[in-house]
Amino acid sequence: MASAGATVEEAAEGGAGIELVRRLRPDLLVVDFAMPGMTGADVVRKVREEHPGLPVVLVTGFAESAKLDAVTGPQVAVLWKPFEAQELLRKVAGLLSR
Known part of the structure; x- marks a missing residue:
């Protein structure tokens, strides 16, 4: 993403990622489903409480469909x-163009 001109911030776990979103108010969030402490779906739900329109790319290799369904949307x-x-770049461009 950085090589495509994006500013990228990283967090080691879900709670730190939520704090980064609060502090930096990014244009888009890329989050892995499997993380220490909480799932990516948990992070998305928590972030959506304060930033309901924030575009999200949720990355997963295997995830419980019920948890994915709970956070999916436009x-x-x-x-x-x-x-x-x-x-990844196509997904990001598609979300940011909406």
Whole structure:
């Protein structure tokens, strides 16, 4: 993403990611489903409390469909592992153009 001109911030776990979103108010969130402490779906739900329109790319190799269904919508794109960088960039561009 950085090589495509985006400013990228990273968090080691879900709680730190939520705090980054609160502090930086990014244009888009990319979050992995499997993380220490909480799932990516948990992060998305928590972030949506304060930023309901924030576009999200949720990355997963395997995830419980019920948890994915609970956070999917027009501003959420699911990206299945493995994927190529171009696929991520297409998802991001699609979300940001809405």
